[in-house]
Amino acid sequence: MSNKPTDDAKTPETTGHEWDGIQELNNPLPRWWLWTLYATIIWGIGYTIAYPAWPLISGTTRGVLNHSTRMEVAQDIEAHQNLNAGLVAQLNAADLSQIAPDADLHRYGVARGRSVFAAQCSQCHGSGAAGSPGYPNLLDNDWLWGGDLAAISYSVRHGIRNDTDEEARYSDMPAFKDILADDEIGAVAEYVFSLTDADHDSTLAEAGATLFADNCAACHGEDARGDRDLGAPNLADAIWLYGGSRAALTQTISQSRFGVMPAWGQRLSEEDVRAVSIYVHALGGGE
Numbered sequence: 001m002s003n004k005p006t007d008d009a010k011t012p013e014t015t016g017h018e019w020d021g022i023q024e025l026n027n028p029l030p031r032w033w034l035w036t037l038y039a040t041i042i043w044g045i046g047y048t049i050a051y052p053a054w055p056l057i058s059g060t061t062r063g064v065l066n067h068s069t070r071m072e073v074a075q076d077i078e079a080h081q082n083l084n085a086g087l088v089a090q091l092n093a094a095d096l097s098q099i100a101p102d103a104d105l106h107r108y109g110v111a112r113g114r115s116v117f118a119a120q121c122s123q124c125h126g127s128g129a130a131g132s133p134g135y136p137n138l139l140d141n142d143w144l145w146g147g148d149l150a151a152i153s154y155s156v157r158h159g160i161r162n163d164t165d166e167e168a169r170y171s172d173m174p175a176f177k178d179i180l181a182d183d184e185i186g187a188v189a190e191y192v193f194s195l196t197d198a199d200h201d202s203t204l205a206e207a208g209a210t211l212f213a214d215n216c217a218a219c220h221g222e223d224a225r226g227d228r229d230l231g232a233p234n235l236a237d238a239i240w241l242y243g244g245s246r247a248a249l250t251q252t253i254s255q256s257r258f259g260v261m262p263a264w265g266q267r268l269s270e271e272d273v274r275a276v277s278i279y280v281h282a283l284g285g286g287e
Contacts, residue, residue, distance in 0.1 A: 084108070088271045096149040096274060106278065113279025116272045120264065129283055133242055134259055139285045142239040145169050146228050147287040153277040157265035165263035171231030173219075175256040180211065182254075188212055189249040195224055196238040 017024040048054060051063040081088075087108045099106045118127065124135045131137035136144070145151055158167045176185055191208030194200040213222065219232040226234035233241070242248055242257055265273055280286065 091271050091274050094274075096153060096277065099278070101282070106282075109275045109278035110282050112272070113275035113277070113282075116268065116276040117279055120268070121276065124261075129280070134257075136241060137239075137285075138280050139283055140239060141285045141287065142234065142237060143285075143287070144171075144226075144228065144231055144233055147281070147285060149277060149281050149286065152280050152286065153274065155261070156277050156280075157263065157273050159263035159265075160261035161258060162260055162263055164266060168263055169231060171219075172258070173252075173256045175254065176215065177254040179215065180253075184211055185250060185253050188216065188253055189246055192224070192235050192249050192253075193244070193246055195236040196244065 013026045015024045015026045048061070049063065050065045052060040052066075052068045053063065054061040087105060090105050091109060094105065099109070117125075117129070122129075125131050125138055126135070129138040141147060143151065145155055155169055158165045158169065160169045161171070162168045176188075180188070187204050187208035188211050189208070190201055190204040191206075191212050194202070194205040194208075212220075212224070217224075219230050220226055220235055221232070224235040225237075226232045238244060240248065241259070242252055264276075268276070
């Protein structure tokens with residue numbers, strides 16, 4: 001660019017473009033730059049001929065070398081699957097409760113299950129399986145429907161309160177705001193709060209005990225220790241899924257809770273369902 005004419009014979013010609021008295025000179029590109037451009041064009045054409053490159057309706061051109069990193073990954077996965085085929089067959093055929101903890105099959109199940117858990121389950125239960133409000137802690141021994149391998153496997157396979165599997169575990173607590181008055185709900189919450197030996201209003205808890213017997217004992221039991229056949233939690237062990245404060249208990253009684261877990265048997269392979277069941281059981285809280 002220049003806005004001053006010059007008599008220098010080597011001055012390039014202008015392109016004929018001018019803006020506010022500023023002329024655009026026709027400076028040629030450096031030869032090294034042009035040769036680099038040409039080289040990259042030639043290299044690009046050669047690459048598209050040698051390797052998969054151009055998209056087609058169902059895939060890409062294969063290239064004369066018929067090589068791609070996706071093919072390498074697929075081959076590695078296939079080799080891994082072939083290597084473990086025997087253990088997978090054993091895992092699918094085994095009675096989970098009969099697999100010894102020191103057996104190779106158990107170690108394989110734990111290792112595979114750990115990967116499945118990290119990919120599919122940790123988003124809700126946490127990377128360490130300690131859970132969070134509304135998502136069960138899988139490290140303790142407090143199980144709503146049972147914590148042996150068969151029970152865990154069933155829960156994983158069919159899920160909880162979902163509408164995609166007819167065999168999903170299901171329990172439904174009513175919202176007592178439509179059944180009891182606010183002061184009655186408060187009394188029941190105080191009674192449940194007292195079951196864990198926390199400081200409480202004994203008079204209010206006594207009134208709540210009567211209401212509990214009339215409205216809640218049918219599912220949770222007269223001693224409030226729950227019923228696994230009904231999916232009713234133990235209320236006397238100080239382990240709470242949604243919190244054990246007065247406020248949390250009052251909200252649970254008043255509005256109910258309805259946690260949902262997907263049916264992983266519809267999403268995972270049979271060996272993955274069995275492996276993640278073994279892993280969860282081996283975390284320490286399994287019965």
